[in-house]
Amino acid sequence: MKNIFLPIVAAISLFVIMPPVSQAATDNKVPLKVGFITVGPKTDWGYNYAHEQGRIYMQSHMPKQIETEIVENVPESAEAERVMEKMIARGARLIFSTSYGHYEPALRVAARHPDVVFEQCGRVEKDTKNLATYFAKQYQPMYVSGMVSGKMTKTNNIGFIAAHPVPQVLQNVNAFTLGARSVNDKVKVHVVWTNSWSDPPKEAEAAKGLIDTGCDILTMHLDSPITVVQTAEKNGIYSVGYHTDLNKFAPKGWLTGEAWDWGPLYVKIANTVINHSFKPGNYRYAMNDGYTKLSSFGKVVPKSVQQEALALEKKIEKGEYVVFQGPLKDRNGKQLLAAGQKPTLDFIESMNWVVPGVEGSLTAK
Amino acid sequence: MADPFIVAVLAGAVRSGTAVLYAAAGEVITERSGIINLGLEGIMLVGAVSGIAIASITGSPFIGISAAFVGGGLLGLVHAILSIRFQANQIASGIVLTILGGGLSAFFGIAYVGKQINSFSAVKIPFLGDIPFIGSIFFNHDIMVYGTYILIPLLAFLLYKTKLGLAIRAVGEDPDSASAAGIRVSHVRYFATIFGAALAGMGGAYLSLVYAQGWIENMTAGRGLIAVGLVLFAGWDPLKAMFGAYLFGGAQSLELRLQAIGTDISPYILGMIPYLLIIIVFTIGTIRQRKVNTGSPTALGLPYNPNK
Incomplete structure (x- = not known):
């Protein structure tokens, strides 16, 4: 009778996390x-x-x-x-x-x-x-990134690959779209949901699908931005990052993005x-x-656009412009905030709508 | 003229299905010999990481793919030793492999997150690639996709037309009779298990080297399990596995492209398409198989003890 458990237990125990043993503090x-x-x-x-x-x-x-x-x-x-x-x-x-x-x-x-x-x-x-x-x-730098993208797009089609339609993600989709359309009202932001925080092969396929339909900029809200950024770079289009500055991974197509600190x-x-x-x-x-920032600009972003983006950043930092300020309407034309109204924390944290210019379905109702 | 949307969906189907196809085709060979390997998820991860590691060190995606073949094969060897030499429970051993592969790949993969690699790019095949519709769907891909066009018919030939194939099927159906007929059961099973896992390793490397072009922990995201399911659905036949893999790939490609063009269907419903399709086709397949009785290898999952 051969014991099958021994090899199994041995294999599993290899992966049991070994807690770091802390030395007892001797001083006060x-x-x-x-x-x-x-x-x-x-x-x-x-x-x-x-x-x-x-x-x-x-x-x-x-x-x-x-x-x-x-x-x-x-x-x-x-x-x-x-x-x-x-x-x-x-x-x-x-x-x-x-x-x-x-x-x-x-x-x-x-x-x-x-x-x-x-x-x-x-x-x-x-x-x-x-x-x-x-x-x-994080939606403040995404708004500025959207503005930069609105200036840079030639096809007026931008792809947004996102994990789940939860408020935090929708804040970025909406802020990015508002930013892009603040300088270019022809922009359409095509959202593709992957239903997973991390599924790189699916993200790559979604990126290819968006490129096929004519998007010339891709951005994302996923755990890791790297697959989308690299796929965009390989296909010769622009990318806007999220979470970290990936400028060095996409020297040709990187625009900017949001980065945490x-x-x-x-x-x-x-x-x-x-x-x-x-x-x-x-x-x-x-x-x-300073805990959420605008990433560095890519080489392709003209100086004039960079200056405009930095000016917008200043305006937002000083409170002269508030992202999601009224008048604000959702995609179906429903008024969310009247002119002059400021968004509250609850309003932003319970976001379940999208602004005009966002294409694609949304289940959070 | 064919609708470019449909062409894009179908070309995406081939691309998305290829990783799963390598793994499923390997598993067909393994299961035909009577060994079930549920560890494909872990094996694909090890393949993905060894592929990207070696490709980034050597600069050659070919060597990367070969490394993935070897890496996958080594995990297959572990499974073979556990389930053939020690006659362990194959289900348990497969689960161990999933955990082992996940852990190993995560550990060795850390250095390769975000690594730039040389990859295969799409090469249009002259003449074939110019055929309207079909050309863009099947003949405008990278070399690993073309590899499956040769591999799958070869595997079918191997299984049904060669002595080795006969031996594989014989030990999977009735190891006692096969042994009596002079076939060395464990040798054949070792070969089928290692070879099957090696192919799964290549499937993993397809994901990291060609498809997503980068390594991220757990990047297979369930595709190993899909491959195991596909083998059942395919009735343990390489050609049907190809069809199944493209069906899975197609459903995913369709889902993402429907979203990209702005269809107003819930992304959750769309996200279920690949799995729903597999369940439906699998159910139909099972009902049909009951009628014609071309189901699983009889000795599948059963340890073989030559000395009993």
């Missing part, structure tokens, strides 16, 4: 232990990579005061609770749950551990004592925990805080 200044969970690989050149860069920045700027760890590929399920519980058992007192669906597990763990601070990226917390949410208005915010947050000044709430930062 015990460093704050900080845990990060990401939904995807930290090497994706996208969403998760941006958080990892933030963690690295934080660790290098306060090496004595904190100790960080990151666990990647944490699903948005009870598994996330398990990972966070383990982090707390290892001494974590500040946890960053970085993905949309990590929120519910984080809420449950937070209720069990009132002495641990939780920071949720995105989402809106209602009534928590030890959990805050943070996000930056979480590091300084993470340092700030860690300090609030160290100084006991943490307060729960929904923290929303804007472009002028």
Whole structure:
């Protein structure tokens, strides 16, 4: 009788995450232990990579005061609770749950551990004592990127490859389209949903489909922008990035895009925990805080367009122009905001409509 | 003149189906020998990462593809040793392979995220590529797509017309009789398992080297499991697997292109098309197979103990 379990157990145990053993602090200044969970690989050149860069920045700027760890590929399920519980058992007192669906597990763990601070990226917390949410208005740089694209397109058809029609994604689709049409009202933005945060082959096929139908610029809201950017580059068209600056990956066709810079915010947050000044709430930062930025311009973007984009950026930073300000109508002509009205946080966080110029179906009703 | 939309959808079908086709064709050979390998997902990932790693080191996509063939074959060897030598439960071993392949590829892939590689570009075949409609759909692709046009008929020939094919089918149907007839059952099964996995590795490399042209962790996104399903649907026949792979590819290509032209159908419904089509065709196929009885290899998934 041969035992089949032995090889199986051996193989699986290879992949059990080995927790980093932390040395017991001998001095009085015990460093704050900080845990990060990401939904995807930290090497994706996208969403998760941006958080990892933030963690690295934080660790290098306060090496004595904190100790960080990151666990990647944490699903948005009870598994996330398990990972966070383990982090707390290892001494974590500040946890960053970085993905949309990590929120519910984080809420449950937070209720069990009132002495641990939780920071949720995105989402809106209602009534928590030890959990805050943070996000930056990523749609502001996307609006500016849209403006640049509106200037650069020759076919007036722009492709937008997006994962799921949730508010955060729709904010980008809408802001990008509004930006493009602010300078070129002939622009149509064709949205293709991949129904997955990460499915590179499907993203490549979607990109080819959009190129076939005449799009000369592609942008995206996916975990990793790299497949779309590289496919655009190989097909000789322009690309606008998201999450990270991929200028060097598309030297011929890169226009600009949105890029995160979480590091300084993470340092700030860690300090609030160290100084006991943490307060729960929904923290929303804007472009002028610097945590969401306009990426570098590609070589193909003329100086005049660059200057115009930077001027627009200034205007938005100063509050002279508010993205999604009234008058605002949705694609069906329904008035959403009257002239002069400003969007509220709830209005933006519950977005389930698209603006005129967006082509393609939408299920979120 | 043919509608360019339809041509684009069908050409996309061939492109999208090719990765799955390599994996499914390999699995046909493996399963015909009586070994079921559910680890295609992990094997494709290992193929994808070894392909891109070696291609970026050597600068040659050909060497990358060969590396994927070897890498996939090595995982196939693991499965063969577990399920033939140790007569382990093949389902369990396949699942282990999925996890193992996922982990290995993630680990070794880190250095290759965002790596630029030389890839195969589409080459129009003279004369054939100029045939209206058909030419643009089938004969304006990269070399790995053309590879399947040769590979699949060859595999069918191998299975049905050669001694080796007969041996593969014999050990998959009735290993005892095959053994009595002088066929070395485990040798044949080792070959079929390793070769099948090697092809799946090539399928993975198609995704990373040609199709998406880059490596991202878990980039197969379920295509290995689709390939396993396709084998059932194809009734363990290479040519039908080709049809099935294109059906899957076509449904995906259609879904994405319908969206691109702005059809007002829910993206969730469109996203289900590939899977719905497979379920429907699979159901029809199963009903038909019951009637004519050309179903699965009889000894599929059963460990063979020559000393019993």
